[in-house]
Amino acid sequence: MSFLNFDSCVFMAPMAGITDAPWRKILSSLGGGNLISEMAAVNAIQRQNPKSYQIANVKDESYPVVVQLVGNDAELFSEAVKLVADLGAKSIDINMGCPVKKIVNNNSGSALMKDMVLASQIIEAAVKASKLKVSVKFRKGWDNEHVNAVPFAKMCEESGAAYLTVHGRTRSQGYSGKADWDIIKQVKENVKIPVIGNGDIDSPQKAKEMMLQSGVDGVMIGRAMLGNPWLLNRVHCFLQNGVETASPTVAGIKKMLLKHLHLLVDYYGEKAGMAISRKHVGWYVKSLYEAKKFREQYNKINSLADAEEVIEKYFTEIES
Numbered sequence: 001m002s003f004l005n006f007d008s009c010v011f012m013a014p015m016a017g018i019t020d021a022p023w024r025k026i027l028s029s030l031g032g033g034n035l036i037s038e039m040a041a042v043n044a045i046q047r048q049n050p051k052s053y054q055i056a057n058v059k060d061e062s063y064p065v066v067v068q069l070v071g072n073d074a075e076l077f078s079e080a081v082k083l084v085a086d087l088g089a090k091s092i093d094i095n096m097g098c099p100v101k102k103i104v105n106n107n108s109g110s111a112l113m114k115d116m117v118l119a120s121q122i123i124e125a126a127v128k129a130s131k132l133k134v135s136v137k138f139r140k141g142w143d144n145e146h147v148n149a150v151p152f153a154k155m156c157e158e159s160g161a162a163y164l165t166v167h168g169r170t171r172s173q174g175y176s177g178k179a180d181w182d183i184i185k186q187v188k189e190n191v192k193i194p195v196i197g198n199g200d201i202d203s204p205q206k207a208k209e210m211m212l213q214s215g216v217d218g219v220m221i222g223r224a225m226l227g228n229p230w231l232l233n234r235v236h237c238f239l240q241n242g243v244e245t246a247s248p249t250v251a252g253i254k255k256m257l258l259k260h261l262h263l264l265v266d267y268y269g270e271k272a273g274m275a276i277s278r279k280h281v282g283w284y285v286k287s288l289y290e291a292k293k294f295r296e297q298y299n300k301i302n303s304l305a306d307a308e309e310v311i312e313k314y315f316t317e318i319e320s
């Protein structure tokens with residue numbers, strides 16, 4: 001991917017509510033792989049909505065961040081791209097794959113797969129707005145009766161996209177069922193720009209399998225990274241040098257969980273940081289002893305000091 005100026009062919013998937021600045025700080029400390037923001041709505045950025053503005057502002061981050069935008073209006077995209085470029089984005093990704101009702105009802109996300117004319121206008125406007133590269137992330141199609149990833153990919157290429165990411169599920173599948181890697185292969189075979197494959201990668205071996213099966217230029221990993229930030233670098237090392245790095249130890253999990261908790265509290269403040277930490281803590285411990293009981297206890301806690309105490313106690317019990 002050096003021609004696109006990315007350090008790695010492994011990409012963290014954008015995940016709303018998860019791939020925030022604290023999460024990226026953790027991943028950057030582990031190395032390997034490309035980082036992306038949560039999606040930010042173009043109209044909200046325009047209004048300088050504080051939450052969206054915070055998502056899009058990556059100026060102070062010491063590593064490159066792709067910023068993802070979502071919306072349905074070419075002119076607003078043009079404005080948003082200029083703003084996001086000023087806010088430090090390394091490149092721009094356009095979300096044309098989100099299945100969430102609130103987004104598709106607004107003719108955004110995967111709804112744009114049903115309106116190729118508008119999708120094309122949006123991509124062209126985003127490309128024209130700055131010197132940054134613009135990529136598009138989309139799905140197999142709207143549903144099984146409307147599988148159009150290949151013509152959609154060609155349209156993206158003609159409209160000026162620098163690379164594409166294809167999630168091998170339709171909008172109506174959401175996140176269920178198995179991702180169709182064959183459609184990803186078909187997209188790769190039908191465009192000249194780089195293609196990143198996405199869907200169901202949960203190990204370095206599976207990433208390699210996707211590369212071999214579909215011929216893609218890179219892979220993107222989503223849900224398997226929840227509570228498992230190490231995976232991005234493990235996949236990167238395996239694809240780069242065939243090196244298999246070990247999964248984290250229990251002590252390593254505890255250290256990471258505490259680090260993540262502190263980053264969340266520093267970034268969001270204690271109240272919001274503690275609330276956000278609950279889902280992450282649940283994911284970190286999910287395969288450990290009596291995880292459910294610990295999670296229930298943790299979810300009742302509101303202060304950092306109490307959180308540190310129960311985490312210490314839980315891990316001492318496991319490790320003894």
Ligand SMILES: Cc1cc2nc3c(=O)[nH]c(=O)nc-3n(C[C@H](O)[C@H](O)[C@H](O)COP(=O)(O)O)c2cc1C
Nearest residue numbers: 013014015016039095137167199200201221222223
């Ligand atoms: C909680 C959650 C939030 C997501 N948010 C976004 C998003 O903001 N933008 C986007 O393009 N995709 C989003 N996705 C989709 C992922 O980027 C990815 O395409 C999907 O999870 C499939 O990859 P996986 O099988 O590796 O998880 C989200 C997925 C999840 C589970």
